[in-house]
Amino acid sequence: MIDTGWARISTDAFNVALGAYIVSAVAYFFHLAFRKTPVWALGLVAASLGAGAHVVSIVARGIAAGRVPWGNMYEYSSLLSLLVVLGYLIVVEGLYRIRTLGGFPLTFAVLTMAVAVSFLYVGPAPLVPALNSYWIKIHVVAAIAGSSLFALGSVITILYVLKDRAERRAAPAPKPIMGASTELEDEVAPYFEPGADEPAALVAPARRGILPSAEVLDRIAYRTIAFAFPIWTFAIIAGAIWAEQAWGRYWGWDPKETWSFITWVVYAGYLHARATSGWKGRRAAVIALVGFASLLVTYYAVNLWIVGLHSYAGV
Amino acid sequence: MSSASVPRPTLRQSVALVWRSLRSMRTALGLLLILALAAVAGSLVPQVGVADARIAAMFRDHPLRAELYDRIGLFDVYGSWWFTLIYTLLLVSLVACLIPRTRALVRNLRTRPQPARELETMRHYAERTVPEPPDRAIASAGRLLRRRLFRVRSSGGGGRPWVAADKGLARELGSLLFHWSFLLILVGIVWGKGTGFTGRAVIVEGQTWTEAHAGYDGQIREGRFFDEDHTGIQIQVDSFRATYRIPSGIPKDFVTTAELFQPDGTPAGRVRISVNHPAELDGVKIYQFGFGWAPVIRVERDGEPLASGPVVCTQGAPPRGVSPLQLPWDCVVKLPTLRPQVGIRFELWPDVRGLNALLTTGRPMPMLTAYSPVLTFTAYRGDLRSDLALPGNELDTAAMRRFDQGAVGAGETTKLGDGLTVSFPDLKRYTVLEIKRDRGLGILLVAAILILVGLLPALYTSRRKLWISAQPAPDGRGSLLKVGGFALQRRPQFEEEFARLVDTLAPPGRAEGGRPGPRAAGPRHPERTDAERVRT
Numbered sequence: 001m002i003d004t005g006w007a008r009i010s011t012d013a014f015n016v017a018l019g020a021y022i023v024s025a026v027a028y029f030f031h032l033a034f035r036k037t038p039v040w041a042l043g044l045v046a047a048s049l050g051a052g053a054h055v056v057s058i059v060a061r062g063i064a065a066g067r068v069p070w071g072n073m074y075e076y077s078s079l080l081s082l083l084v085v086l087g088y089l090i091v092v093e094g095l096y097r098i099r100t101l102g103g104f105p106l107t108f109a110v111l112t113m114a115v116a117v118s119f120l121y122v123g124p125a126p127l128v129p130a131l132n133s134y135w136i137k138i139h140v141v142a143a144i145a146g147s148s149l150f151a152l153g154s155v156i157t158i159l160y161v162l163k164d165r166a167e168r169r170a171a172p173a174p175k176p177i178m179g180a181s182t183e184l185e186d187e188v189a190p191y192f193e194p195g196a197d198e199p200a201a202l203v204a205p206a207r208r209g210i211l212p213s214a215e216v217l218d219r220i221a222y223r224t225i226a227f228a229f230p231i232w233t234f235a236i237i238a239g240a241i242w243a244e245q246a247w248g249r250y251w252g253w254d255p256k257e258t259w260s261f262i263t264w265v266v267y268a269g270y271l272h273a274r275a276t277s278g279w280k281g282r283r284a285a286v287i288a289l290v291g292f293a294s295l296l297v298t299y300y301a302v303n304l305w306i307v308g309l310h311s312y313a314g315v
Numbered sequence: 316m317s318s319a320s321v322p323r324p325t326l327r328q329s330v331a332l333v334w335r336s337l338r339s340m341r342t343a344l345g346l347l348l349i350l351a352l353a354a355v356a357g358s359l360v361p362q363v364g365v366a367d368a369r370i371a372a373m374f375r376d377h378p379l380r381a382e383l384y385d386r387i388g389l390f391d392v393y394g395s396w397w398f399t400l401i402y403t404l405l406l407v408s409l410v411a412c413l414i415p416r417t418r419a420l421v422r423n424l425r426t427r428p429q430p431a432r433e434l435e436t437m438r439h440y441a442e443r444t445v446p447e448p449p450d451r452a453i454a455s456a457g458r459l460l461r462r463r464l465f466r467v468r469s470s471g472g473g474g475r476p477w478v479a480a481d482k483g484l485a486r487e488l489g490s491l492l493f494h495w496s497f498l499l500i501l502v503g504i505v506w507g508k509g510t511g512f513t514g515r516a517v518i519v520e521g522q523t524w525t526e527a528h529a530g531y532d533g534q535i536r537e538g539r540f541f542d543e544d545h546t547g548i549q550i551q552v553d554s555f556r557a558t559y560r561i562p563s564g565i566p567k568d569f570v571t572t573a574e575l576f577q578p579d580g581t582p583a584g585r586v587r588i589s590v591n592h593p594a595e596l597d598g599v600k601i602y603q604f605g606f607g608w609a610p611v612i613r614v615e616r617d618g619e620p621l622a623s624g625p626v627v628c629t630q631g632a633p634p635r636g637v638s639p640l641q642l643p644w645d646c647v648v649k650l651p652t653l654r655p656q657v658g659i660r661f662e663l664w665p666d667v668r669g670l671n672a673l674l675t676t677g678r679p680m681p682m683l684t685a686y687s688p689v690l691t692f693t694a695y696r697g698d699l700r701s702d703l704a705l706p707g708n709e710l711d712t713a714a715m716r717r718f719d720q721g722a723v724g725a726g727e728t729t730k731l732g733d734g735l736t737v738s739f740p741d742l743k744r745y746t747v748l749e750i751k752r753d754r755g756l757g758i759l760l761v762a763a764i765l766i767l768v769g770l771l772p773a774l775y776t777s778r779r780k781l782w783i784s785a786q787p788a789p790d791g792r793g794s795l796l797k798v799g800g801f802a803l804q805r806r807p808q809f810e811e812e813f814a815r816l817v818d819t820l821a822p823p824g825r826a827e828g829g830r831p832g833p834r835a836a837g838p839r840h841p842e843r844t845d846a847e848r849v850r851t
Contacts, residue, residue, distance in 0.1 A: 253357060
């Protein structure tokens, strides 16, 4: 039942993906700092190849265990990081055509995978009866998709907070006149070529060019979270339906249930805050980050330290 | 102005004030976050029904703290008065927000788009010339907008023709649907829990069990509005099978095979009940919950049976690092009719190799299946203390004295003192089924679907308004179209939509006379739209 050949392929491909992501993250950060298009291309290619290897790793794991490859925390972490990388490639690189942010989601993926392989690894094994249901395909996939998007949104929110701070600090310059700062980047850039002796006052706007403008970051973060929220809602509903079948009750305040509910409530608060005057911008960003912290608790702490029915989904 | 001159608010005013503050989004937001905090407390402190053992441990180790926690309801957060208060306030606040919003939506749905003047001052504005005369230009613009699913209102005859259009009421509709559905969830929970019950049935292989209050042996929780309408259905358990993966001992499946009967005794089919696959009959769901061993034990004196039949054995919580599979099972046979009374405590080893391993190596071995099972026993004589009303599997030996101990293998008979004999003719399994009725499930499913259905338009559509007016072109050929509009959400998208729409109304190349519109389609106030992006 456990095919060691496939298990081996899965582990090797996982390591290849992890290595490629590290290369990619370094390249993206280099590009962020020095704006070298070939380095960006390297980062993109490495991330894409890594994602390819990652897909191979996950599929091989599924074949090795003879079931869906998201039955324990190692597998869940692996799939989560793959989806964060794919989400980044599709949403940020593909839709928004922003090339500078890659280092952040890839670092997240690298950290998640590193934690998974060092602390959470277990060999492929069949599922215990309670997990053996077609709902594992629906509930867990929705949960992973939702959390990977939340993770991506939170990474961008952190960047927004940093950028927003930098902008506020740097800018007595009235923003409305500046227009979209993304468009300005190309015009401003020549001032800061090495050797150009510009007065120090003009250096501050130079730092503005490193990331997309706070507005753009904020918008991407919001869109990502607003996209993730219904998926997360669906994951909770699917979980309740499954719990009703497996444990005879749809909601029992099991720690995993409780924390997924807390995460849901906090993100609902975030979406409402965006629509409330006085809560936009940084305050809403803080709520989003609280939501992400709660997501991490839902994901790690509940399985590792708090005993509950989901514990056997365990490490 | 002195404070004395300020009149004290009347009761009516105070109520209005509270109602107003409940209606504000900030209050709702605050309550939502408080609810999250309360739930955090519930996940950190062990909860009744989830972690009873840990609560007991806390009462033992830190009695003062445990007492305090118990007083303020921290062991039962989700049933505590303050948790109820938070979510009740939240729901009241929700309703307070929803009623005026629903009214406004109904009003909005009834009224048709309103005409507007001064299209030039709107956030998005464009002028284009088209070859058709104004009336026809407006008629075709109206058709275009209807095709794009706008609600359209056209001017009547006379005057300068115009159309007013809007789109995106689905956003508010979805949002309201989403929020109202939470009340439906509450209804589903209260109705389902209130009129339902959850109980546990312990059934030995070969026995038939009837769904009635007495059948649960006290292991049942009935809802507040439950009026003893137990169904009377019958479950005849043919067999129970627990299978494990070898050698890991990871459980593979737990399956009860049973025959179900309607209350009147007509067969209702054979079912396999396993984890994730409950059976259902007469609105009652039957779940696989647990299992155990039930040795058939016969105690006789001088050939006359004193006790005979399967005895349900149970297990205590295993110590850390030990699997329950490694432990023997405990059961008790009481003989209250004898003088002095006799009680026998049994330990069942379903696999004799488990007992042997413990005796020879001191290490227990997992017992996955029955293999020459053995009962070890200790017999006591004295007072059974029947007045204590102990459960059947507990024996209080405080007033008793041990008089014999030994072992009996399957199919064997052994002698105790006093002319008693114990035999162990057969070993059976019992299954624990969770029996449950919840009539709220349908309501909850509908509410969950409505939540999702409402959420999508509420998050992804936007409300936008558009006006077009037409007048004869200044050069006398065709007409001049003025298009103005704005979006309340997702403004960057509307900017593009607006530009595309204007281009469709009057394709840039089609304008005869070679005079393009004086202003290109696009944002009227670029600096403002830029700032608006933050909000969308």
